[in-house]
Amino acid sequence: MAAPDELFCWEGDWGLPSVSTDCLVVLAYAQFAGAPLKLRKMSNPWRSPSGLLPTLRTNQKESLTRPSDIIIHLRKQKYNADYDLSAKEGADSLAFTSLLEEKLKPALIYTFWVEPKNYVDVTRRWYADHMPFPLNFFLPGRMQRGQLEKLRLLRGDEGLEAGEELEKELYRDAVECLNLLSQRLGSQKFFFGDSPCSLDAYVFGHLAPVLKSKLPNSKLQQHLKSLDNLSSFCSNILLLYFPQDGRETFGPKTSCSPAAAPEGGDFDHVPNKRRKQVLSALVALGAMLSYALLTGMVSIQQEALQPQPQPMTIGSHEDEDEDN
Amino acid sequence: AGLHRVFDLFTSTAAEPWPESATLYQPLKEDQILLSDCASSLAVQAYLRMCGLPVQVVCKANAEYMSPSGKIPFIHVGNQVVSELGPIVQFTKAKGNSLSDSLEDVQRAEMKAYMELVNNMLLTAELYIQWCDDATAAEISRPRYSSPYSWPLSKILAYQKQWEVRRKMNAVGWGGKTLEQVYEDVSQCCQALSQRLGTQPYFFNKQPTELDALVFGHLFTILTTRLTSTELAERIKSYSNLLSFCRRIEQTYFEDKSS
Numbered sequence: 346m347a348a349p350d351e352l353f354c355w356e357g358d359w360g361l362p363s364v365s366t367d368c369l370v371v372l373a374y375a376q377f378a379g380a381p382l383k384l385r386k387m388s389n390p391w392r393s394p395s396g397l398l399p400t401l402r403t404n405q406k407e408s409l410t411r412p413s414d415i416i417i418h419l420r421k422q423k424y425n426a427d428y429d430l431s432a433k434e435g436a437d438s439l440a441f442t443s444l445l446e447e448k449l450k451p452a453l454i455y456t457f458w459v460e461p462k463n464y465v466d467v468t469r470r471w472y473a474d475h476m477p478f479p480l481n482f483f484l485p486g487r488m489q490r491g492q493l494e495k496l497r498l499l500r501g502d503e504g505l506e507a508g509e510e511l512e513k514e515l516y517r518d519a520v521e522c523l524n525l526l527s528q529r530l531g532s533q534k535f536f537f538g539d540s541p542c543s544l545d546a547y548v549f550g551h552l553a554p555v556l557k558s559k560l561p562n563s564k565l566q567q568h569l570k571s572l573d574n575l576s577s578f579c580s581n582i583l584l585l586y587f588p589q590d591g592r593e594t595f596g597p598k599t600s601c602s603p604a605a606a607p608e609g610g611d612f613d614h615v616p617n618k619r620r621k622q623v624l625s626a627l628v629a630l631g632a633m634l635s636y637a638l639l640t641g642m643v644s645i646q647q648e649a650l651q652p653q654p655q656p657m658t659i660g661s662h663e664d665e666d667e668d669n
Numbered sequence: 670a671g672l673h674r675v676f677d678l679f680t681s682t683a684a685e686p687w688p689e690s691a692t693l694y695q696p697l698k699e700d701q702i703l704l705s706d707c708a709s710s711l712a713v714q715a716y717l718r719m720c721g722l723p724v725q726v727v728c729k730a731n732a733e734y735m736s737p738s739g740k741i742p743f744i745h746v747g748n749q750v751v752s753e754l755g756p757i758v759q760f761t762k763a764k765g766n767s768l769s770d771s772l773e774d775v776q777r778a779e780m781k782a783y784m785e786l787v788n789n790m791l792l793t794a795e796l797y798i799q800w801c802d803d804a805t806a807a808e809i810s811r812p813r814y815s816s817p818y819s820w821p822l823s824k825i826l827a828y829q830k831q832w833e834v835r836r837k838m839n840a841v842g843w844g845g846k847t848l849e850q851v852y853e854d855v856s857q858c859c860q861a862l863s864q865r866l867g868t869q870p871y872f873f874n875k876q877p878t879e880l881d882a883l884v885f886g887h888l889f890t891i892l893t894t895r896l897t898s899t900e901l902a903e904r905i906k907s908y909s910n911l912l913s914f915c916r917r918i919e920q921t922y923f924e925d926k927s928s
Contacts, residue, residue: 411842436861440782443789446841498840501739525778 370550452519712886
């Protein structure tokens with residue numbers, strides 16, 4: 346039996362298995378298709394084979410980072426959640442995925458990375474809290490610049506800046522997209538019948554972070570919450586396929602969670618708190634000690650164990666030190 | 670920004686009838702225009718013909734710079750300038766012309782989704798083939814794009830545009846694709862369109878909508894444009910209902926054109 350492929354993805358929070366849309370899409374698809382994956386949840390993208398998250402490391406030591414590539418790979422391994430779709434449903438699936446990419450994704454990038462309040466209070470804070478030293482100083486800023494650049498290229502406008510006008514345009518497209526998705530879903534459990542497929546994974550991946558995170562500027566979130574069928578669609582998937590991650594929202598804690606229980610509120614949960622405290626203390630102590638040694642406040646006197654050729658010189662040297 | 674301005678003007682000008690002097694601007698047809706721009710322009714022309722709105726096509730070398738959003742084509746109607754198919758559809762709707770009013774909500778959702786499919790896959794593939802495939806870029810795209818300008822401006826503008834498109838391809842995740850993968854994506858897109866069309870004359874009922882105009886614009890242009898390889902046209906030709914769809918629209922709405 347071949348070893349399962351390894352999936353490196355972002356850690357989870359807010360009741361989700363992961364905070365990143367692309368990771369959620371891959372995780373959801375893997376659950377729907379029953380693909381066994383060895384999960385490596387982390388908050389340091391530099392530790393993944395490709396430097397980006399999500400990354401799938403296959404048995405042939407290939408690294409795939411695009412969700413569509415990962416899904417195609419899993420399909421080739423016979424883990425196909427779209428197996429039961431008719432040809433027309435497959436075509437609709439492709440069309441609605443394109444709708445998500447063109448109309449909703451720019452608004453999501455804006456909401457999490459460009460809108461100033463959301464970025465500072467939620468996104469940057471989460472990444473800075475969870476990334477190890479010293480990445481937490483520069484990597485969130487670099488990611489933000491990358492996302493802004495991406496938004497500029499998607500819109501074809503090099504001078505794009507955060508602002509009310511841009512927000513209105515993007516949110517108008519996104520609201521229309523959400524309404525269209527809601528109309529298509531209707532009162533069904535999943536988009537095509539009773540079992541979920543890749544479109545369900547894409548929709549879940551895009552909507553779940555908006556639904557679950559606590560954003561200060563939350564117009565998109567409010568609209569999504571007002572669409573009952575989409576909200577219950579996401580909650581349903583969390584309940585059925587990610588029960589241990591949804592434990593914060595859904596009642597009694599299960600005992601199989603390996604992560605430490607949250608200390609205090611969500612915002613105060615800093616991972617590896619004890620380790621960081623000890624490390625800070627050690628660094629401070631080391632800094633003070635090296636300052637003392639270098640300026641000569643403290644000196645280390647070396648006792649000679651074997652007879653020295655000129656004992657007189659060393660004796661006068663020691664005398665001078667004692668005078669200080 | 671252009672979209673926002675256009676919506677502001679709607680309330681004051683919705684009542685005005687469509688003038689005879691409406692013009693559509695695009696780059697020079699013989700020497701300059703590229704596949705993707707030609708497809709977008711043909712889509713708008715088809716849409717306006719389907720609505721029964723007359724428009725004159727004017728070719729200008731600097732059409733791209735005249736456009737409010739930088740994209741081709743754009744129309745000049747009365748004292749407004751609107752670019753790209755989406756905003757133009759909204760604009761004509763405000764004037765009382767719409768092809769998709771009779772659709773039900775679920776159908777309208779599908780129509781919009783399939784239009785995004787064409788934009789997301791077909792248009793992106795066209796841009797990729799034009800600017801990211803070295804052979805096509807060197808033989809066709811760069812010379813054509815810079816043909817109205819003299820050296821060294823021609824070289825600068827051509828390379829600038831190529832660099833801009835390549836950055837966009839990277840941003841949407843197409844940067845790492847091979848040409849073969851792009852052709853596969855085009856096939857997949859055509860298969861989805863062919864599936865949706867089935868044996869019907871148009872995508873929704875017996876009446877054409879903006880989706881039909883958009884699909885016609887892209888497919889017809891690909892079929893009738895000479896590129897470095899015929900692979901792209903071959904991929905479309907394998908779907909016979911799409912071919913007869915293009916022929917039908919050409920005969921119904923463009924029969925007065927000699928091409």
